[in-house]
Amino acid sequence: MTPDLMDAGARRVAAHQGLPPTGLTESGGRAAGFSRLVAPGEVDVAHGRILYLEDVSVSFDGFKAINKLSLDIAPGELRCIIGPNGAGKTTMMDIITGKTRPDEGRVFFGSTIDLLRHKEAEIAQLGIGRKFQKPTVFEHLTVFENLELALKTDKGVKSSMFFRLDSAQGDRLAEVLHTIHLADSMSRQAGNLSHGQKQWLEIGMLLMQDPKLLLLDEPVAGMTDEETARTAELFLTLKGRHSLMVVEHDMSFIKAISEIVTVLCDGSVLAQGTLDQVQADERVIEVYLGR
Numbered sequence: 001m002t003p004d005l006m007d008a009g010a011r012r013v014a015a016h017q018g019l020p021p022t023g024l025t026e027s028g029g030r031a032a033g034f035s036r037l038v039a040p041g042e043v044d045v046a047h048g049r050i051l052y053l054e055d056v057s058v059s060f061d062g063f064k065a066i067n068k069l070s071l072d073i074a075p076g077e078l079r080c081i082i083g084p085n086g087a088g089k090t091t092m093m094d095i096i097t098g099k100t101r102p103d104e105g106r107v108f109f110g111s112t113i114d115l116l117r118h119k120e121a122e123i124a125q126l127g128i129g130r131k132f133q134k135p136t137v138f139e140h141l142t143v144f145e146n147l148e149l150a151l152k153t154d155k156g157v158k159s160s161m162f163f164r165l166d167s168a169q170g171d172r173l174a175e176v177l178h179t180i181h182l183a184d185s186m187s188r189q190a191g192n193l194s195h196g197q198k199q200w201l202e203i204g205m206l207l208m209q210d211p212k213l214l215l216l217d218e219p220v221a222g223m224t225d226e227e228t229a230r231t232a233e234l235f236l237t238l239k240g241r242h243s244l245m246v247v248e249h250d251m252s253f254i255k256a257i258s259e260i261v262t263v264l265c266d267g268s269v270l271a272q273g274t275l276d277q278v279q280a281d282e283r284v285i286e287v288y289l290g291r
């Protein structure tokens, strides 16, 4: 972790929050920010990054799907990831969530949690939620019951049968229903929802766990234009409270939500910047946008 990368991350957070850069004094010197105590379960983002990948590589049967990939994300940021088929986007998410182990490199959640030391289930418990492309809600349950189920961390049959929401959980459920635009549909069976509504419900189920970082794989694939526009609104509401990494091919959706866009190609970062910047990049046009 190099000091200039730390400072870049800290500046990005400060720009987000309208605060002076973390770790720097008014005169530009380095403040004593390294003795901050972090409570158990809290992610230390004092250095301005919630997710940090450095020189990560993984090969499948000799083929390098991820190749010296380095990337970092600020707390509260909404990062868009684009790139051609086979660029390594899904594999990168598999590595972050512990589904795939890299051959080399470092993957940190905040500055202290080494994700490579944790199993997939532990990573979810630490506060990294993942949404796959296809919605996986419980079709025979209502919207309300699906959200309620997402709170039941102890999946034993007996504890599930006797589970009752406390008032804080009830408030949270009501808030999530509102956020995902399904407050009027809470008694509907999930199987009767539209494709877009199922996607929102699944995002709501993740939100019930209050994740710090959400990884979303092609969230608007198969949605109508109206659903896509509402999903953009939803993501803009979530940013700031959560950090989001969104993989998507739909460029109009990216345009509606993006701040920084990272372009992956051949398992590493080809370009990064605003959408206008990456769209004007000849290398990006050649491998992705121009095709």
Ligand SMILES: Nc1ncnc2c1ncn2[C@@H]1O[C@H](COP(=O)(O)OP(=O)(O)OP(=O)(O)O)[C@@H](O)[C@H]1O
Residues within 6 Å of the ligand: 060, 061, 065, 083, 084, 085, 086, 087, 088, 089, 090, 091, 092
């Ligand atoms: N388990 C695996 N075994 C062998 N090859 C794999 C495995 N997982 C991924 N790959 C290969 O790694 C490369 C990257 O795949 P990945 O699915 O991460 O790309 P992607 O950017 O998500 O593509 P898409 O946009 O099509 O979803 C591909 O060439 C893929 O075939």
